[in-house]
Amino acid sequence: MTNAPWRILDIDLAEGPRDVAADGSPHLLVLWWRSLPIGTLALARSELPFSAAQLADAAAPMLADQALARTTARYAGEDGAPQEPAGLDAAMSLDVLGQLDAVAPAPPPCADRLSVIVCTRDRPQQLAACLDSLATQAALPGQVVVVDNSGGGSAREICARPGVTYLHEPAPGLSRARNAGLAAARGDLLAFTDDDVELAPSWTQEVVRAFDDVSVDAVTGLVLPARLDTPAQRAFEIDLGGFTSRHFPIRFDSRFLEVTRHMGPQVWRIGAGANMAFRRSVFARLGGFDERLGAGASGCSEDSEFWYRILAAGGVCLYEPRAVVRHHHRSDWQGLRRQLRAYMAGHVAALVAQADRYGHRGNIRRIFRQLPVYFARKAMQAVQNLQGWRLRLLWAEVVGWAIGLTYLLRPRWRRIGRGSRSRSASPAATAEVRHA
């Protein structure tokens, strides 16, 4: 791995042939067909320049897959990937580029129904960039709520701009902050994002369009890296796979819960909390985010635990990669290790919570069987490939797993979960509402 920063380059293939010149830095190409993200391509320095013919070779399978996925809906199977084969007839008769042209136009620029909730904690600069990207949306959302989860209210000044509702929720915990945000939201569609994210200009309208399908209760979208400057950022995005990696829509429904139940339903594959949205009615039925989970509490997975509840109640989550955000990954190894530790601890906590809530033993099996096997396999690979950095990241995950185990031994913590099945989101008593 070289240490030079990578350049992230967006290329719209619909605009015609394109040669990518060498400029001394490795590239991550983000390939689009107008509004459709169709894939990414990592190119080392020595692979540049990259000719239009090479680009066509690399893009063709992605375009074909995209066109097929936009022809027939795909349902998630065991590993979150679609299980139904595409079919020879479809492949033979499909006009790939014609189909892409047909589905590529942007939706009408209207997002009045949408309330966007941004939870933040002591990251004023990144929050400013996030709010800038919200202000430059092609379709401005009906409402923007910022929930400041810092003790001292450090985001207050940043939020003094038109169209932003500022809330202060000093009790730490991302779930608390999100629940406070949804209590203040007015729209019938609620989208959540984080302060370390920048939104693509069409994000709001794409989120709204995804809800055109009335059966959809929740939408998640594509999370691209905002920068790949440091080895830690590249390790997270490229070696660990980042947040989301698929570029075609996938529907997750109760069948997905069923086929993966024996090994712990793989709900984290549905998407990422930095890019998710819900119908407001879902919260009335299922309650708010579990306040024992998430950053500031157990670590994370409050988002996937909520998707779990949607699927268990027979609902549908749609992963629609057209709704694009760009996430600032942790730039240093220490930050990445802390993040992975928190993710794993939160993941194990969520498994415990899910097992308690529904009696699905697969969640517990995942803690004691799948995860240790995963650790062992990754450790072997890292040793074989002499990747010390991977071992150190893995160790952080193992520590997180051990922390997560402690939740199993906390009867009070687990009882709260059993009781909270029907608990609805309540506006936080301390929330301070200010319309700027």
Next chain:
Amino acid sequence: MAYRLVQLELSQPIPAIPLAPEEDGVGLVARHEGRLVGFRMLPRPAGEGLSAEAVRAVCDAEFALPLAAIRARQTLADRWDLAPASPAPSLSIAICTKDRAARLARLLRSLEAVRGGSSFAGLEILVVDNAPSDESTREAVEAFPDVRYLREPKAGLDFARNAALAAATGDLLAFLDDDVVVDAGWLGGLLRAWRACPNAGGFTGLVLPFRLDTEAQVAFESRGGFGRGFAPFEFRTERHGPLHPVGAGVLGAGCNMCFDRRLLLSLGGFDEALDTGAPLPGGGDLDIFYRVLRAGRTMRYEPAYAVYHEHRETLPQLTRQYWTWGLGFMAFLEKARRTDPELRPRHAAMLWWWMFDRLGAIGRSALKGRGQALGFAWAEFKGGLQGMVGEYDRSRRRVQRIREQAA
């Protein structure tokens, strides 16, 4: 044990595939309008063929996406107007052979069938007869017009390859082993690879089985054979791991490879101490891939540039092939370590990786009680150990003696 090898044209109605009583599987080569789309090995109970529906289901699952990708590539090229801008290069095809006139004639016939459709600026075919014991090869070549015959008295595949390099005139120089035949799309595939990446130093292509008539042939192909898949790729990146460019074996095999001839000349050709036949029959392809990459040039793998390879017929022959892989690989690694000190950490990493990988394979097949797989894995490991203890030096001394005798 035998598999029936079937060529399936996807644009035609999908047929049922009957099996003879002694056949217990199908090797399915799928094409669309002549272009290769995919290959699958399908084990079956002996004599139980596949219905048209069953074949169809396999095609739906395995070939639909690659087929759509091929069609997408064509329409994209049309829309982008990716017409070839530069004139095509000229091509020399070199076949190094020794005392296998029948196989050579088979290969020459397959080349005869495709050379008429060549878009290369010029095309010559050279046969290098390597230390022959009789005149049968010369006689076989005389039956074909426009095939040049050369004789290399010094025994050793890389002596023969270097003789071809000295005699060839094309911009590109393609090498074929005498135990392959070329696919109908072979020339077009090579030209496509060159067009996609004209500054590549070399090209490798797909190797499919020529027949699957014996247990050894089925076993070899089932274990992956020489297959490198149906997606083109280039080898020069960090994505191919920290072992780059030492692990260039993933590129393909020496039985079907092509190079920029001038680059080969500037590199001094092949290392004659490798690929000497017994006792060191291998490593030359790895070595030349490595040196091309170290010269700063990329290598490209192109599936349409395909040949059919006659796999080893008997299990002892196959076991010996795995042994030669280990031996040739370690001889190459030792040579690279010695001649390229700058990359020594990577050579050491490769050695570690290989040990881990091979011991893992031995352990897994032992645990699962798979005797045959264990035999293959052990043979390769043993070859590797032998390669580590001075095989390259012994081979260099042998080759020096061969040179002196010839002089």
